Amino acid sequence: MVQNRAMAKRSTFSVLLRRTWLPALALVVMAFFGGYAVLGPNGVLAYGEYRHQLAAKKVTYEALDHQRAELRNRVNLLDHRHANPDLVDELARKKLNVVHPDEIIVPLN
Structure with a gap:
């Protein structure tokens, strides 16, 4: 029973990871370009x-x-x-x- 719970947790985590990796990557890329737009050599601060x-x-x-x-x-x-x-x-x-x-x-x- 403990093993089933561990397996269920692991399965839930892998499902959650599979569902969220693409949006998380998109957020990281958008944050990078947003930071570059503000702080970059052609950004708002320049x-x-x-x-x-x-x-x-x-x-x-x-x-x-x-x-x-x-x-x-x-x-x-x-x-x-x-x-x-x-x-x-x-x-x-x-x-x-x-x-x-x-x-x-x-x-x-």
Whole structure:
């Protein structure tokens, strides 16, 4: 009789195990993907870091756009069809290291 109870318990446990292993596995997989969605590199918690990086990149791009506009203006001033005489004079003096006799040079450094 004791043996029958042990056999019945074992049988009930194996039936219960056979019925619940698939839902338990599904719960574990869902918990894994849920945790990854929150804590992973593309998860909800990483959103703040992405916003910070985006703001930093926007500042960098704005500075580059400003620099590009300055360079575009300088190129337009040096256009061979209608060059700005002041800029041409400045660049020629800088490259050739030439000074007029009546000029005073003030070093920057």
